[in-house]
Amino acid sequence: MKGNEAIANAAIRCGADAFFGYPITPQSEIIETLALLKPWETTGMVVVQAESEVSSINMVYGGAGAGKRVLTTSSSPGIALMQEGISYMAGAEIPGVIVNVQRGGPGLGTIQPSQSDYFQATRGGGNGDYNVIVLAPNSVQEMADFVDLAFELAFKYRNPAMILSDGVIGQMMEKVVLPPFKPRRTEEEVRKECPWATMGRTKDREPNILTSLELKPEVMELRNIHLQEKYQTIRDNEVRYEAQQCDDADYIIVSFGSAARIGEKAVELARAEGIKVGLFRPITLWPFPSKEIAAAAKGKKGILVSEINAGQMIQDVKLAVNGALPVEHFGRLGGIVPDPEEIVNVLKDKLMR
Amino acid sequence: MANDIIAPENLVYKKPELMNDTPMHYCPGCSHGVVHKLVAEVIEEMGMSEKVVGVCPVGCAVFAYRYLDIDWQEAAHGRAPAVATAIKRLWPDRLVFTYQGDGDLACIGACETIHALNRGENLTMIFINNAIYGMTGGQMAPTTLIGQKTATCPYGRDPKIHGYPLNITELASHLEGTCYVTRQSVENVGAIRKAKAAIKKAFTASMEGKGSSLVEIVSTCNSGWKLSPVKANQWMEEHMFEKYVKGDLKNTLDE
Numbered sequence: 062m063k064g065n066e067a068i069a070n071a072a073i074r075c076g077a078d079a080f081f082g083y084p085i086t087p088q089s090e091i092i093e094t095l096a097l098l099k100p101w102e103t104t105g106m107v108v109v110q111a112e113s114e115v116s117s118i119n120m121v122y123g124g125a126g127a128g129k130r131v132l133t134t135s136s137s138p139g140i141a142l143m144q145e146g147i148s149y150m151a152g153a154e155i156p157g158v159i160v161n162v163q164r165g166g167p168g169l170g171t172i173q174p175s176q177s178d179y180f181q182a183t184r185g186g187g188n189g190d191y192n193v194i195v196l197a198p199n200s201v202q203e204m205a206d207f208v209d210l211a212f213e214l215a216f217k218y219r220n221p222a223m224i225l226s227d228g229v230i231g232q233m234m235e236k237v238v239l240p241p242f243k244p245r246r247t248e249e250e251v252r253k254e255c256p257w258a259t260m261g262r263t264k265d266r267e268p269n270i271l272t273s274l275e276l277k278p279e280v281m282e283l284r285n286i287h288l289q290e291k292y293q294t295i296r297d298n299e300v301r302y303e304a305q306q307c308d309d310a311d312y313i314i315v316s317f318g319s320a321a322r323i324g325e326k327a328v329e330l331a332r333a334e335g336i337k338v339g340l341f342r343p344i345t346l347w348p349f350p351s352k353e354i355a356a357a358a359k360g361k362k363g364i365l366v367s368e369i370n371a372g373q374m375i376q377d378v379k380l381a382v383n384g385a386l387p388v389e390h391f392g393r394l395g396g397i398v399p400d401p402e403e404i405v406n407v408l409k410d411k412l413m414r
Numbered sequence: 415m416a417n418d419i420i421a422p423e424n425l426v427y428k429k430p431e432l433m434n435d436t437p438m439h440y441c442p443g444c445s446h447g448v449v450h451k452l453v454a455e456v457i458e459e460m461g462m463s464e465k466v467v468g469v470c471p472v473g474c475a476v477f478a479y480r481y482l483d484i485d486w487q488e489a490a491h492g493r494a495p496a497v498a499t500a501i502k503r504l505w506p507d508r509l510v511f512t513y514q515g516d517g518d519l520a521c522i523g524a525c526e527t528i529h530a531l532n533r534g535e536n537l538t539m540i541f542i543n544n545a546i547y548g549m550t551g552g553q554m555a556p557t558t559l560i561g562q563k564t565a566t567c568p569y570g571r572d573p574k575i576h577g578y579p580l581n582i583t584e585l586a587s588h589l590e591g592t593c594y595v596t597r598q599s600v601e602n603v604g605a606i607r608k609a610k611a612a613i614k615k616a617f618t619a620s621m622e623g624k625g626s627s628l629v630e631i632v633s634t635c636n637s638g639w640k641l642s643p644v645k646a647n648q649w650m651e652e653h654m655f656e657k658y659v660k661g662d663l664k665n666t667l668d669e
Contacts, residue, residue, distance in 0.1 A: 261464050
């Protein structure tokens with residue numbers, strides 16, 4: 062099935078309570094698939110087509126704030142509209158899942174794939190000092206697998222989690238093993254897992270108030286420090302990555318998502334020519350596998366950061382290796398997906414002269 | 415002597431249990447305190463104290479969660495109807511309401527307001543219309559009257575420059591998803607009693623799955639209007655009620 066369809070199926074199977082979304086290419090198959098499958102008749106999952114992405118994300122805020130497993134999906138321009146809501150979720154520590162099937166920008170841009178929302182996803186995206194957990198799938202299988210993972214991480218840390226995909230992964234068809242069915246949590250289970258949730262104040266506890274507002278700067282600073290400590294815990298515990306053929310390599314290609322898929326082929330082509338190249342794929346873009354990249358880069362001759370944008374993740378790679386070796390960039394823009402041959406040629410041009 | 419009459423059997427009035435003793439940040443003379451009390455009373459009378467979730471706006475009522483001991487979510491400016499939609503859809507047996515001002519409900523959140531009402535979400539919007547932005551210091555609201563002076567229309571609202579006052583409650587009454595749309599006020603005992611009955615009717619309808627309700631409370635903002643509380647009430651009666659006529663605009667409940 063398509064990557065987008067995998068997201069919809071995985072959401073139902075992993076016990077999601079609700080989906081709120083607004084159609085946008087190239088990810089409308091997600092809400093269309095949910096509408097066809099009618100999960101409200103089987104698992105009881107709620108599916109609402111909202112009036113805008115602004116409303117979608119605030120429905121996620123409301124539903125997840127009431128302790129439920131809620132997701133929304135969109136593509137780049139729609140995700141831009143959601144940034145206010147994501148910032149409020151981070152501030153009020155509300156867990157929820159956001160899927161971005163990226164397309165090229167800026168503005169209305171194109172409906173073709175891109176990875177140009179990397180900065181927006183990994184730097185917070187809205188106002189204030191915050192981070193969103195960002196998972197980057199490189200296959201239809203990972204589109205399916207990451208839905209439950211994103212929910213688990215979101216609720217573990219009471220933080221929004223994003224699946225940063227793109228039009229390539231959303232639209233391509235692959236074989237996929239869907240996750241086993243997991244029932245939606247009962248009211249008692251929600252109460253136990255989410256003692257902070259607004260589901261009606263019982264006499265045995267104080268009222269639950271979810272807000273990101275605090276006018277006293279001394280208190281607000283403490284809240285921010287609490288958030289920063291939480292982000293550090295996430296950095297310490299949740300880094301995920303994949304390294305292919307990096308041990309004997311002279312050069313490393315660093316790519317995420319669909320670019321990493323193309324990078325696998327580039328590695329194969331380069332090795333056929335006798336050039337020892339490895340692939341390092343960050344799976345969590347935030348927290349970023351900085352230490353792991355620095356370790357993998359030891360003794361290598363250079364790194365090529367290949368991403369479908371004008372050079373965004375390269376900043377994190379450069380910070381990770383801190384000048385220890387040359388780091389070059391390759392990217393195509395405006396919805397063009399690069400060929401593996403191009404990547405090998407750029408690697409030769411920029412790093413092997 | 416005075417202490418002798420303080421006994422439970424002599425009690426004729428008390429603060430609702432859901433209202434705590436936190437000093438309110440509202441200006442003396444403001445309508446918010448009265449409406450908060452009515453909401454608390456209705457929740458208690460319906461026996462919903464443990465099954466209610468409120469959604470606060472951005473505006474003067476941003477701190478409503480400080481005063482009523484129930485579960486609350488603080489929404490981004492204008493987004494309360496979207497937030498409430500999800501809570502109600504996911505916990506259908508809970509009483510869910512939003513509490514919003516004119517800037518929040520009728521301006522920045524007009525889209526969310528109209529669509530939540532039009533979907534017929536089983537929730538109630540309490541709409542405080544005082545024709546001015548109180549929290550930010552008295553700027554023009556979507557409901558500011560023609561000729562009314564505010565910080566951003568200091569020479570009076572001129573439709574050529576500022577457009578016309580938006581009667582969103584009227585608009586809501588034409589939406590198929592609404593079951594009860596009413597306009598009330600709280601300047602005297604009679605009005606307060608009517609307003610309370612309206613809130614109770616709306617809350618009851620939302621629990622019975624009848625659709626969306628909008629209860630507008632035409633209110634004063636004596637600080638923003640730069641009038642004493644008494645004069646603000648007079649000004650409201652003389653000017654606001656002409657444009658914002660009180661009474662039910664839609665009532666499918668008694669049919």
